[in-house]
Amino acid sequence: MAIVWGLAMLALISWGVMVGLWGGGWWRANQRIPVAMGADLATPCPTVAVVIPARNEADVLPESLRSLLLQDYPGELTIVLVDDQSTDNTGNVAQSLADELHQRDRFTVLTGQPLPPGWTGKLWAMEQGVQFLQSRDCPPDYVLFTDADIRHDRTNLRQLVGKAEADALDLVSLMVLLRCQSGWEKLLIPAFVFFFQLLYPFPWVNARDRNTAGAAGGCVLLRRSALERIGGVSRIRHALIDDCTLGAAVKEGGPIWLGLSDRTLSLRPYDTLGSIWDMVARTAYTQLHYSPGLLMGTVLGMGLVYLVPPIAMGLGMMTADGGLALVGGVTWGLMALAYWPTLQLYRCSPMRAFTLPLIAFLYTLMTLDSARRHWAGQGGSWKGRVYPRAEG
Numbered sequence: 001m002a003i004v005w006g007l008a009m010l011a012l013i014s015w016g017v018m019v020g021l022w023g024g025g026w027w028r029a030n031q032r033i034p035v036a037m038g039a040d041l042a043t044p045c046p047t048v049a050v051v052i053p054a055r056n057e058a059d060v061l062p063e064s065l066r067s068l069l070l071q072d073y074p075g076e077l078t079i080v081l082v083d084d085q086s087t088d089n090t091g092n093v094a095q096s097l098a099d100e101l102h103q104r105d106r107f108t109v110l111t112g113q114p115l116p117p118g119w120t121g122k123l124w125a126m127e128q129g130v131q132f133l134q135s136r137d138c139p140p141d142y143v144l145f146t147d148a149d150i151r152h153d154r155t156n157l158r159q160l161v162g163k164a165e166a167d168a169l170d171l172v173s174l175m176v177l178l179r180c181q182s183g184w185e186k187l188l189i190p191a192f193v194f195f196f197q198l199l200y201p202f203p204w205v206n207a208r209d210r211n212t213a214g215a216a217g218g219c220v221l222l223r224r225s226a227l228e229r230i231g232g233v234s235r236i237r238h239a240l241i242d243d244c245t246l247g248a249a250v251k252e253g254g255p256i257w258l259g260l261s262d263r264t265l266s267l268r269p270y271d272t273l274g275s276i277w278d279m280v281a282r283t284a285y286t287q288l289h290y291s292p293g294l295l296m297g298t299v300l301g302m303g304l305v306y307l308v309p310p311i312a313m314g315l316g317m318m319t320a321d322g323g324l325a326l327v328g329g330v331t332w333g334l335m336a337l338a339y340w341p342t343l344q345l346y347r348c349s350p351m352r353a354f355t356l357p358l359i360a361f362l363y364t365l366m367t368l369d370s371a372r373r374h375w376a377g378q379g380g381s382w383k384g385r386v387y388p389r390a391e392g
Contacts (some may be wrong), residue, residue, distance in 0.1 A: 001315075001319070001321070001324070004311075004312055004315055004324065005312075005324060005327075007304060007308045007312070008308060008309070008312035008324060008327045008328055008331070009327060010304060010308075011304055011305055011308040011309050011312070011331050012309075012327055012330065012331045012334075014304065014305050015305065015309075015331050015334045015335055015338070016334070018198070018305075018338070019334060019337070019338050022198075022201065023197075023198070023201025023202075023203060023204055024201060024203030024204055024207070025203060026197045026198060026201035026202060026203060026204070027194075027197065027198075027338040027339070027341060027342075028341050029197065029260055029341040029342050029344075029345050030341070031202040031203065031206060031257075031258065031259035031260055032259055032260055032261070032262075033159045033160070033162075033163050033172075033174075033259055033261075034159075035155070035159070037158075037159045037162040037163050037166070038155070038158035038159045038160075038161055038162020038163070038165075039158070039162070040162075041074060041075070041158065041161065041162055041165065042165070043074075044075065045073070045074050045075025045076070045161070046075055046140075046141035046142055046161055046165065047075060047076040047077075047078075047138070047140040047141045047142070048073065048075065048076070048077050048078075048140055048141065048142045048143070048144060048157060048161060048221075049077075049078045049079070049080060049133050049139075049140035049142075049143050049144070050068055050077070050078070050079040050080065050143075050144045050146060050157075051080050051082065051126055051129035051130065051133070051143055051144070051145050051146075052065070052068075052079070052080065052081040052082065052129075052146055052147070052148050053082050053084055053121075053122045053125030053126050053129070053145075053147070053148065054081050054082065054083055054084060054086065054090050054094070054125070054148035055083075055084040055085065055086050055090070055121065055125070055148075056086045056087060056088045056090060057086070057088075057090050057148035057149060058086070058088040058089050058090045058093040059088075060148060060149045060267045060268070061090065061093050061094050061097060061148060062093070062097060063151050063267060064148055064149055064150055064151050064152075064267060065079075065081070065094055065097055065098075065148070066097060066101065067150075067151045067152040067153075067154070068146070068152055068157075069097070069098060069101050069103045069107065070101070070154060071152065071154060071155075071156070071157045071158070072154050072155055072158060073157040073158050073161070074158070075161075076140075077106060077157070078106045078107070078108070078140070079098075079103075079106060079107045079108070080107075080108045080109075080110060080129045080132055080133065081094045081107075081108070081109050081110070081148070082110045082112050082125040082126070082128050082129045083109055083110065083111055083112055084112040084121055084122075084124075084125040085112055085114070085115075090148075091109045091111065094107075094109050095107075095109050108132070110128055110129065110132055112124070112125050112128060113128065118237060118238055119237045119238070120237070120238070120239065120240060120242065122217075122242060123233055123236060123237050123239065123242055124237070126145055126233050127232070127233040127234060127237070130143065130227070130232060130233055139224055140224060141223070141224055142161060142164065142221055142222065142223055142224060143221075143222050143224055143227060144157065144160065144219070144220070144221045144222075145217070145219075145220045145221075145222065146218060146219050146220070147217065147218045147219075147266070149218075149266055149267045149268040150176055150218050150219060150264065150265070150266055150267070151264065151265055151266075151267055152219075152264045153261070153263035153264045155263075156174075156219075156261075156263070156264045157221075160172050160174070160219075160221040161221065163257060164221060164223065164257075167255070167257065168255065169223075169254075169255050169256060169257050170222070170223045170225075170226035170250050170251075170253070170254035170255060170256060171215060171220065171221065171222050171223070171226065171246075171247060171250045171251075171254075171256040171257070172220075172221045172256070172257050172259075173214075173215035173216050173219060173220045173221070173243070173247065173256070173257070173258045173259075174216060174218070174219040174258075174259055174260065174261045174264060175193060175196065175216040175218075175258070175259070175260050175261065176216070176218045176219050176261050176264045176265050176266050177260075177261055177262055177263070177264065177265035177266065177345070177346070178192070178193065178265070178266045178268075178270075179265065179266055179267065179268060179269055179270065180346045180347075180348070181269075182269070182270070182271040182272075184270065184271065184272060184273050184275075184276060185269075185270050185271070185276075186346075186348055186352070187352070187355065187359065188270075188273075188276050188359060188362065188363075189270065189276070189346070190339075190342050190343050190345070190346040190348055190352075191339070191342075191356065191359040191360075191363070192276075192280070193260075193342055193345075193346075194338075194339055194342045194356075195363065196216075197342070199214075199287075200212065200213075200214030200244065200258070202214075202258050202259060202260075205247070205251075205256065205257070205258045206256070206257045206258060206259075208255045211251075213244070213247040213248040213250075213251040213256060214243070214244045214247045214248075214258055215243040215244060215246055215247035215250075215256070215258055216243055216258065217242055217243030217246075218266060219261070219264060220243065220246065222246075222250070223254075226250050226253070226254055229253050229254075230249045230250060230252070230253070235249055236249060240282070240283050240286045241283050241286055241287060260345060262345060273362075277366050277369070280363060280366040280367070280370070281366050281367075281369045281370040281373060282370070283370070284366060284367040284370035284371075285367065285370035285371045285373075285374045286370075288367075288371075290374060292371075295367070295368070295371050298364075298367060299364055299367070299368065302360050302361075302363070302364045303364070305335075305360075306335070306356060306357045306360035306361070307357055307360070307361065308328075308331075309328045309329075309331035309332040309335060309357070310328065310332055310357050311328070312324055312325075312327060312328030312331075313325050313328030313329045313332060314328070315328075316328055332354065332357070335353075335356055335357075336353035336354050336356065337353070339353045339356050340353050
């Protein structure tokens with residue numbers, strides 16, 4: 001019981017530090033762009049080009065691409081979709097939609113070239129889009145990299161550019177609202193965003209005097225001069241975790257901003273445990289730099305921080321040790337309090353805040369499976385491609 005007491009107190013102290021001292025209030029989930037941002041953009045407005053890497057996305061394009069073609073942005077906007085070796089008629093679906101909306105003049109479909117060695121598929125598609133833009137007489141002031149499954153709020157581009165211009169930022173990125181409809185999504189998806197905020201505290205990412213950097217790859221607005229400064233997309237061509245690698249590269253020479261959105265959202269479904277499991281396992285061990293030591297530390301840390309509090313509370317109640325039960329209960333409550341703002345963002349019941357120990361246990365298993373896949377030579381698999389190893 002002395003050991004249990006020690007672990008319970010250590011867990012309480014850990015949560016006290018995470019909530020009170022770590023990340024500038026990361027758990028509050030309050031880094032947002034005001035709705036009115038960009039309404040007073042100076043004329044002429046900065047020019048923007050959207051680059052969409054797309055591989056077998058024909059089913060979501062009628063909704064996602066339409067949202068980009070119908071943006072209310074007051075400046076010059078062009079959209080480039082790079083059809084990355086799709087087999088589902090992605091390119092034709094995209095072009096037909098642009099024609100239907102009478103947007104042919106500002107929309108281009110590029111047929112992606114075969115993937116060269118040393119590149120991940122998404123980044124190679126992004127690189128081809130950038131090369132196309134650079135070949136034009138007047139390259140854009142900003143490039144918006146966005147996934148093909150993102151439905152953008154009509155005002156999203158105006159707000160992104162307005163934020164970049166108002167705060168002189170080189171990069172503005174949004175963690176879009178992930179789909180949260182199925183039972184597994186409601187259990188695990190808000191926690192995915194919660195853990196992401198813990199790893200990359202948004203207030204510290206946005207602070208110019210801190211080295212913490214990150215981005216969310218589904219929606220990244222990048223100043224063209226900053227992209228050129230870092231050496232282009234090729235600077236991060238090997239990265240599986242390309243968004244955070246890009247954010248770190250840009251922040252070396254200029255300020256960045258990362259926030260949350262409740263209006264721009266992902267259409268990609270994760271209806272089953274297996275689909276969410278694969279999403280996490282694809283890059284979890286990469287996040288740990290393929291280090292067995294960091295893997296062991298992560299497993300032990302997750303056990304201490306998330307599992308010890310409910311266990312201590314239960315043991316305290318079973319053994320009539322009121323003090324132990326109180327320490328475990330307070331820590332579990334602090335954990336739930338930290339999780340609550342993210343659940344609010346996803347409009348989930350506050351009672352789900354107390355499921356975080358179970359969720360953390362599942363994510364720990366996913367991380368262990370990610371390491372197993374790496375050791376088995378399976379690496380990160382995505383869209384029919386397997387990447388044995390990548391840094392960043």
